[in-house]
Structure formats: structure tokens, C-alpha cells
Amino acid sequence: MLAGGTGGAKLARGILQHAQDDLVVIANTGDDVEIHGGLVSPDPDLVTFWLADRIDERGWGLKDDTFLVMDALRELGDDVWFNLGDRDLALCVRRARRLAEGARPTEVLAENAAAYGVAAHVLPPADEPVRTRVRADDRWWDFQEFMIRRLREEPAPVVLDVAFDGAEQATATPEVLRAIASARAIVVGPSNPVISIGPILAVPGVREALRSAAAPVVAVAPLVDGQVLKGPTASFLRWADVSMDAPGIARVYDGLLDGLLTDEEVELPGVAVRTANVLMADAESRASVAADVLAFAADLAAGDRSPA
Numbered sequence: 001m002l003a004g005g006t007g008g009a010k011l012a013r014g015i016l017q018h019a020q021d022d023l024v025v026i027a028n029t030g031d032d033v034e035i036h037g038g039l040v041s042p043d044p045d046l047v048t049f050w051l052a053d054r055i056d057e058r059g060w061g062l063k064d065d066t067f068l069v070m071d072a073l074r075e076l077g078d079d080v081w082f083n084l085g086d087r088d089l090a091l092c093v094r095r096a097r098r099l100a101e102g103a104r105p106t107e108v109l110a111e112n113a114a115a116y117g118v119a120a121h122v123l124p125p126a127d128e129p130v131r132t133r134v135r136a137d138d139r140w141w142d143f144q145e146f147m148i149r150r151l152r153e154e155p156a157p158v159v160l161d162v163a164f165d166g167a168e169q170a171t172a173t174p175e176v177l178r179a180i181a182s183a184r185a186i187v188v189g190p191s192n193p194v195i196s197i198g199p200i201l202a203v204p205g206v207r208e209a210l211r212s213a214a215a216p217v218v219a220v221a222p223l224v225d226g227q228v229l230k231g232p233t234a235s236f237l238r239w240a241d242v243s244m245d246a247p248g249i250a251r252v253y254d255g256l257l258d259g260l261l262t263d264e265e266v267e268l269p270g271v272a273v274r275t276a277n278v279l280m281a282d283a284e285s286r287a288s289v290a291a292d293v294l295a296f297a298a299d300l301a302a303g304d305r306s307p308a
Contacts, residue, residue, distance in 0.1 A: 004028030004196025008189030014290030030132035030199030038092030172205030185297035
């Protein structure tokens with residue numbers, strides 16, 4: 001599975017119920033940021049917390065975490081614009097230390113998953129750093145600063161450009177290439193196609209591996225009734241000059257998809273479409289969407305491209 005953001009993490013949790021330790025999640029690292037003395041890797045950690053059933057009701061961070069360190073930093077006069085729980089901070093400080101000791105990011109994510117009792121595998125697309133940057137207001141923003149600071153201000157920013165710094169110098173890890181080559185199904189989560197899946201696909205070797213994979217590649221549309229439930233997907237799709245609908249999502253992926261699971265009744269050239277309720281409001285609906293997309297992939301692998 002390729003995943004980023006809340007939608008991808010939720011679907012990963014749903015698929016876990018069906019796939020157990022066969023599940024491999026390649027999680028976006030373009031959102032990573034060095035802050036508070038640690039390296040924060042929001043999407044891989046979000047996926048890990050969801051798979052461990054440790055996600056907080058806020059939708060991010062560890063369940064029942066405290067924020068004593070952030071409170072103390074504010075008391076000392078720091079501008080704490082990036083809020084991080086105490087146990088979450090410990091994870092990120094340890095990540096920075098392990099990398100300084102020479103560990104690969106792939107190894108550190110595996111250690112974190114094991115510590116939280118996650119049997120599934122959470123992988124970065126590359127061990128080299130890839131960082132998403134956004135141009136708005138005639139300047140370049142680091143991704144987290146854009147999302148947390150600028151995006152919440154008025155007037156709303158217009159996305160002028162997106163870049164994945166470091167992607168050209170990165171290489172898909174052997175673990176990622178093996179996972180894609182040996183997969184029975186490849187699922188693209190209902191994540192922002194531009195800023196959550198885009199950084200993964202920008203890593204040399206990933207797109208090529210997907211194109212040559214034996215398994216079908218099936219995406220779950222990140223739209224419910226034509227709307228985005230969370231996050232700035234609409235702003236980035238406008239920048240990419242694609243429509244907020246199933247044809248637009250298929251166009252962003254530029255020939256990578258064999259199938260698209262969506263709640264729209266639509267036909268797409270070259271892409272099989274299956275219609276289903278893709279809203280994941282609770283554990284039951286997450287498992288249902290996961291079952292639908294896995295069944296769709298199995299049918300495509302067997303040569304069945306029917307819409308139902």
C-alpha cells in the first residue's frame with residue numbers, strides 16, 4: 001500500500017484486518033521536519049499509530065499523550081508552532097539519535113513498529129531525505145510551515161508550485177522494490193495525490209517498479225460525494241490542473257492505475273472502475289472499504305474488469 005495522511009492511515013488499518021502481517025505500507029516522508037531536537041516523520045508515524053490502535057481521538061499523535069514539554073517551551077518564550085506530545089517527541093528524538101548513529105530510516109521505522117506491537121511493515125520510499133516544499137505568496141515554504149501557519153491564515157493561499165527536494169538524489173530501497181515486486185495487490189490509499197502520494201512516486205525506481213509489477217494497482221479515490229473530507233487536496237489538485245472527481249484523480253496518476261474504487265458512476269479510459277461507499281467513519285466502514293479494494297484487486301488479477 002502507498003499511503004500518506006489520515007485517509008491512507010485509516011485504510012491501512014482496515015486492510016490490516018484482512019492482510020495481517022502480509023501488509024506493507026510505503027509511507028510518505030515528504031512531510032518530515034527537524035524540530036524540537038528530533039526528526040518528526042508525520043505520515044509513517046501516523047500509519048504506525050493507527051496500525052497499533054494507539055492513535056489519539058484528535059486524529060494525530062499518540063492516544064492520551066501529554067504536552068508538558070511544549071508547555072515548558074512556551075513558558076521559556078519559544079514560539080511553539082509545531083505541537084508534539086511528550087511520548088511522540090521521545091519517538092522523534094530517538095529517531096534522530098538512531099540516524100546519527102548510522103541506522104537507516106527503514107531500520108528505525110521497523111524498530112518503532114515493533115515497539116508498538118505492529119506486525120505489518122511500514123517503509124519509507126527511500127532512506128535519503130525527500131522534503132516537500134510549496135510555493136505560495138511568491139515564496140517557497142517548507143511543507144509543515146505552509147500547512148500549519150500559512151494555510152490557516154486569510155486570505156487563503158494559492159498554490160503556485162510544488163517541489164520534492166532531494167527526490168532526484170534518492171533511490172527506492174531494496175525493501176520497497178521487493179514489496180512491490182512480490183505483492184498480490186497494490187493499493188494507493190485515499191490520500192492527497194499531489195503531496196501525500198506524489199513524493200513517493202517522485203523517488204526514482206518507485207514509479208518504474210509499479211509499472212512493471214505483476215499485481216494490479218488499485219487506488220481508492222480521496223473524495224466522498226465529490227468533496228474532500230480533510231486536508232487541502234482541492235488546492236493542490238487545482239495547481240495540478242485536474243478536476244475534483246474520479247477522472248481528475250485518474251489523470252494525476254498518469255497511467256499507473258489498473259483500477260479506481262470510487263463512489264462516482266463513471267467510465268474511465270484504460271482504468272477499470274468499481275463503485276462503493278468509500279467513507280471510512282468507523283472501524284466497520286474501514287474494514288468494508290478495505291475488503292472492497294482487495295476484492296477489486298483480486299478480480300483484476302483474475303481478469304475480471306466488471307464494475308460490480
